[in-house]
Amino acid sequence: MDIKPENILVRSIQNSTKKHHSGAYKVYLADFGISRSYASPEESETNSITSFTPLYAAPEVVSQELRGFKADVFSLGCVFTEMMATICSFRDALEEIRERSGRRPFHANLAAIQKLLSVIYSGEEEHDEYTYGHVLPRPCIWYARCMINDQPQNRPSAARVRDFLEVDGLVCNAELPEAFEVAQPLSEC
Secondary structure (H helix, E strand, O other): OOOOHHHEEEEEEEEOOOOEEEEEEEEEEOOOOOOOOOOOHHHHOEOOOOOOOOOOOOHHHHOOOOEOHHHHHHHHHHHHHHHHHHHOOOHHHHHHHHHHHOOOOHHHHHHHHHHHHHHHHHOOHHHOOOOOOOOOOHHHHHHHHHHOOOOHHHOOOHHHHHHHHHHOOOOOOOOOOOOOOOOOOHHHO
């Protein structure tokens, strides 16, 4: 899968009795270009050439090494890091890292990005030039760091990421599979 912001769909959940926005959302990962179903995680591992988005690709994807679901965990961790950068006002610091190296992809700047997340996680005083507009739970920062680890075996599984998000109250327990729905015409929105 090619996890990147453009392939993440967010839908507002409306209260069916009041026909208004309830403040809840459903998130869908959508990349239908090479969708497959696997009986086991081992079957998903490949070293064949595949297309990917360099900005969010795991190191093993870029180097066309053996890769599996944990490469997707890395990509999702990159997206989470960008979301936190926006929420906590350290997007400029992230861009500065990319400008200094002359390369934009996360995999090319991992050490510096990991260090930045460590500073934010620890709340070190020496980096108080960044104003964090919102406070994220520290476990979210720690987990994003784990997800963008350069070693796939040190990243959490997708199931562990889901479990973490559920425990932290960041995921609703939607029943799956979800029934298809017909979208309302734009004039009714």
